[in-house]
């Protein structure tokens with residue numbers, strides 16, 4: 001049965017992570033740009049896909065079925081992982097548990113704090129925003145210990161934990177004390193150099209020439 005995947009998104013960390021996961025899983029998808037500054041996320045068409053008015057949204061279409069619509073970047077990452085045996089999540093229980101440990105470290109302890117800080121922009125709580133940003137950076141720096149012996153964030157193979165860690169690290173890279181983080185730096189450069197990561201970073205940038213197939 002032929003299925004197609006469309007990823008609605010924009011040039012944001014949540015959307016880029018979802019794009020990287022699809023690509024790393026070997027799944028072909030078409031990026032669909034949602035113009036956030038023009039308010040397209042609150043338009044009728046987009047609200048029909050996601051009543052929360054957020055991106056990313058994955059739409060899977062098959063000839064003889066209703067489209068399957070999935071919101072939440074992390075759900076999309078794990079859905080991609082489920083379609084790509086062993087590529088983003090190891091088969092072995094313990095190895096997979098370690099991937100989840102580090103995946104959720106980034107999702108809940110780093111990315112969520114960064115989002116909370118971002119949500120305070122323009123408010124009168126700038127001191128709180130600074131406290132959250134500093135905590136997020138301090139927590140992110142502790143990922144240095146995860147990449148001491150191994151090439152990747154959760155062991156010897158690339159996984160969903162690398163995807164979770166990459167975009168947030170990239171977005172704050174000018175704020176990190178790199179000389180004190182030699183392992184994290186090596187890890188970051190290794191992940192940054194992956195072809196699927198490079199394509200994911202551009203997925204919503206060069207939208208005009210895209211019918212992105214991998």
Ligand SMILES: N[C@@H](CCC(=O)N[C@@H](CS)C(=O)NCC(=O)O)C(=O)O
Pocket residue numbers: 012013014015036041053054055056071072073074
């Ligand atoms: N937890 C959600 C967060 C989704 C989210 O906040 N998306 C932002 C872009 S990264 C968005 O759609 N913002 C538009 C708006 O709030 O109007 C996820 O991981 O997908």
